[in-house]
Every structure is written in C-alpha cells, then in structure tokens.
Amino acid sequence: MIHKKMLICLLVGIFPISCYKKDTSDLTIKESFIDSTIVSNNGLLRVFGNKIVNKNNVPISLAGNSFFWSNDNWGGERYYNSEVVEWLKNDWNTTIVRAAMGVDAQGGYLSNKSSNKNRVKTIVQSAIDQGIYVIIDWHSHHAEDFTEEAIIFFEEMANLYGEYENIIYEIYNEPLDISWTETLKPYALSVISSIRAIDPDNLIIVGTPEWSQRVDLAAEDPITEYTNVAYTLHFYTVYHHEWLRDRASEALNSGIALFVTEWGSLGYTTIDTEADKWMNWCFQNKITHLNWAVNDKEEEWSILKPGTSQLGGWSQSDLTNAGKLAKNIILNWP
Numbered sequence: 183m184i185h186k187k188m189l190i191c192l193l194v195g196i197f198p199i200s201c202y203k204k205d206t207s208d209l210t211i212k213e214s215f216i217d218s219t220i221v222s223n224n225g226l227l228r229v230f231g232n233k234i235v236n237k238n239n240v241p242i243s244l245a246g247n248s249f250f251w252s253n254d255n256w257g258g259e260r261y262y263n264s265e266v267v268e269w270l271k272n273d274w275n276t277t278i279v280r281a282a283m284g285v286d287a288q289g290g291y292l293s294n295k296s297s298n299k300n301r302v303k304t305i306v307q308s309a310i311d312q313g314i315y316v317i318i319d320w321h322s323h324h325a326e327d328f329t330e331e332a333i334i335f336f337e338e339m340a341n342l343y344g345e346y347e348n349i350i351y352e353i354y355n356e357p358l359d360i361s362w363t364e365t366l367k368p369y370a371l372s373v374i375s376s377i378r379a380i381d382p383d384n385l386i387i388v389g390t391p392e393w394s395q396r397v398d399l400a401a402e403d404p405i406t407e408y409t410n411v412a413y414t415l416h417f418y419t420v421y422h423h424e425w426l427r428d429r430a431s432e433a434l435n436s437g438i439a440l441f442v443t444e445w446g447s448l449g450y451t452t453i454d455t456e457a458d459k460w461m462n463w464c465f466q467n468k469i470t471h472l473n474w475a476v477n478d479k480e481e482e483w484s485i486l487k488p489g490t491s492q493l494g495g496w497s498q499s500d501l502t503n504a505g506k507l508a509k510n511i512i513l514n515w516p
C-alpha cells in the first residue's frame with residue numbers, strides 16, 4: 183500500500199522523508215521507503231589507484247569498530263550479537279564493523295568451526311540488516327600454515343555473501359615477521375583466486391608482514407593478478423608514531439591502497455597524544471579505520487568496562503577511556 187502523498191513526492195522526485203514526518207501512521211511503509219544507509223548510498227567499495235572509492239568513484243573513509251577475537255571462552259564472543267551491531271550503528275554512528283574470527287589459537291575456528299563461524303554469520307547478517315559494511319576477518323598470526331582451511335572458509339563466505347555490497351574479505355589479520363614475496367603473497371594469491379572464482383568484485387584486504395605494519399614490502403611487490411585488493415595497516419598509538427605514518431604515506435605514494443582494519447589507543451591520557459595525529463592522517467588520506475575492540479576485558483584497548491552489558495545500551499560511564507575516545511572519533515567522523 184502506498185499513500186497518495188508518498189506517490190506524489192516520488193513522482194516529483196522529492197526524497198519522501200518530508201512526507202513521513204507528517205504521517206507516521208504506517209511505520210511499515212515508512213521503513214521500507216527510507217533506504218539511505220551508508221551501503222545503499224555508496225554501494226560496492228572499490229580500489230581505484232591508491233584510494234578506496236564508492237560507486238560514484240568518490241574516495242570514501244569510514245569509521246567503525248572491530249569485534250574482539252571470536253574464540254570460545256575468551257570473553258569477547260559474548261558481544262557477537264545483532265543488538266550490539268544495531269547499538270553501534272545507532273549510538274556510535276558506526277558505518278563498518280569487523281568480525282575477527284580467531285582461527286588457530288585455542289577455542290578458535292580450527293577447534294570449533296560451527297561456534298566461531300556462527301558468530302561471524304551473526305555479525306555479517308546484522309550488518310546487512312543495518313545497511314553498514316562488514317569485514318570478515320581471518321584472525322590469525324599463522325595463516326600460511328592453514329591455507330587450505332582459509333580457502334574452504336572464504337569460498338563458503340563468498341557463496342553466502344558475495345552478492346552483498348556490504349561485504350569485505352580480510353584474508354589474514356596480522357602476519358608475523360615472514361617474507362612477503364616468498365610466503366605471504368603466495369598465500370594471498372591462493373585465497374584470492376578461490377574467492378574471485380565465486381565473487382568477482384567485493385573488496386579483499388591482505389595483511390602485511392610484522393603485524394600488518396610493513397606496508398612498504400607490499401608496495402614494493404604488489405598483487406597485480408587481481409583487482410580490488412587493498413593492504414592492511416595496523417597501529418596502536420602508544421607504539422606507532424610518525425615513522426609508521428611516513429612509511430604508510432610512502433606506500434600510498436607508490437600506488438597501493440591501505441585499510442586500517444585495527445587501531446587502538448589508551449584513550450584520553452597525557453601519555454598518549456598520537457590518536458589525533460593518526461586520525462588527521464587517516465582523514466587527509468581518506469583511510470577507513472576500525473577501533474580495536476568491542477570487549478570488556480581488563481586491558482587497555484577494550485572499549486567497555488568489565489561487566490558491561492553484552493547487548494548494547496551502554497552509557498558513557500560504561501565506556502573505558504579508550505572507549506570514550508573511540509566513540510568520539512567514530513561518532514563525529516565526517
């Protein structure tokens with residue numbers, strides 16, 4: 183059923199939201215008509231030169247949250263639910279989330295496939311429902327030891343979700359100090375080849391050596407066999423300063439696109455003033471970034487204080503110092 187008023191608005195090309203304000207009697211129609219989510223507005227993300235662009239070829243920089251390791255009994259898995267995704271979108275203005283599926287560590291995918299995969303599916307489906315982007319992250323430090331498992335997993339994800347513009351594949355979280363050319367690139371080519379056989383177009387992000395900080399090594403020998411491939415940059419503001427921004431700027435200048443799938447800070451403290459500098463750098467270079475992590479574990483990067491509800495609805499006093507800073511950045515990201 184379409185109200186006459188709505189039909190008139192559509193016919194004259196006026197965005198129908200002005201009509202809804204006058205008539206909220208039919209909420210079902212209201213919700214089905216308003217489709218102005220971040221994903222419907224921007225569509226499939228694509229690498230264009232050293233930038234990530236939207237469907238209109240405009241560079242785009244998103245801000246959002248990474249979930250914690252999904253592993254059984256690590257604690258962070260309690261937050262893998264649709265209520266948290268919805269809360270982050272509505273209360274934090276989060277436009278992208280990351281399901282960080284633990285792989286080889288205890289309680290991860292290799293020891294309990296169904297529980298970990300179901301957590302990923304919950305976050306992915308919730309992100310699709312909310313109209314925000316979502317990263318499917320193979321969260322490992324040793325992924326090259328389980329290439330066949332990665333291929334099977336990402337083939338399943340591509341079959342399930344490859345048609346959705348929301349989806350981004352991250353095929354290796356943080357490699358250790360291993361060779362890009364001899365080890366990492368061959369791993370990446372194998373996994374990308376399997377994804378591309380099913381899903382020709384969604385963005386794929388590849389981790390870089392030394393905890394995803396050696397973006398310079400990927401820049402020297404980038405993947406040219408496939409399109410729509412970006413590279414991971416991670417930073418933690420207490421450790422990573424101007425030297426890493428300089429390295430990342432050089433990598434961008436050489437032509438590769440970067441994606442910050444994880445960053446962390448201590449929040450508002452006098453000993454950690456790097457967050458501003460990093461965010462200015464991300465803004466100037468149109469880099470997307472996701473804060474680590476949605477969890478209440480007692481460690482510096484958690485956004486929540488211990489014991490905070492696992493279903494969203496968090497007050498300012500539920501947030502840690504790091505959580506308050508992250509929320510302020512994400513909420514106000516232009």
Ligand code: MG
Nearest residue numbers: 344345381384
């Ligand atoms: Mg696709």
